[in-house]
Amino acid sequence: MMQNMDDRKGETWELAMETLKDLGRKLKVAISDAGSGLLKGVKAAFPIRYSWSYKLSSEILRFRERLPTIMLFIGRLFRDFSMKAEAMGLPEEVFRLLYSRFAVSKESEAYAKLIQQASALIPAGELANVEKVHDEIVTGIKRASSMVENVNGRLRAYMNIKRHVSSNFYSLVQLHMNAKKYRRSRVASRKGHSPLELLTGIH
Incomplete structure (x- = not known):
């Protein structure tokens, strides 16, 4: 399969895929970097389910561009968590656990577990108040440019x-x-x- 070719057209990739078929190779799923020649060649040779990564590569590029801003936001967020936790006499882990809720569904077991872990570190009856303080910190940091x-x-x-x-x-x-x-x-x-x-x- 690894050989020098004069071009990367769909017909060239199709011949390479046909060679794999002749060797008895079978593909169930194709994951591509969205190269047009490769897409055309694989599709012509194998009637399989395809997963083209146009959106994924685009999101990765956007994430890389926004990474400095994201890191600045997280740094300020955790700094405010630390300051507020110290002022309230609570461990900083409480705010980190509450913030982790955004990564899971409210109906999931993981969400309920995070609430349970945070509650164990908070005085009885204070969860709602701490949640309110947490939400004010998160929404108070401006992310717009x-x-x-x-x-x-x-x-x-x-x-x-x-x-x-x-x-x-x-x-x-x-x-x-x-x-x-x-x-x-x-x-x-x-x-x-x-x-x-x-x-x-x-x-």
């Missing part, structure tokens, strides 16, 4: 003017943006206050 795009849009105006932007200049921009008061906002309580004032509570 809109905030990043907002910052990039603000910086682009300076970058278009300055040929070179140093790290010291970014620090000045950071100070300006944190200390500048909101002139308008969809949240009424933010209007007239800076991000620094809202974060520290000092006006």
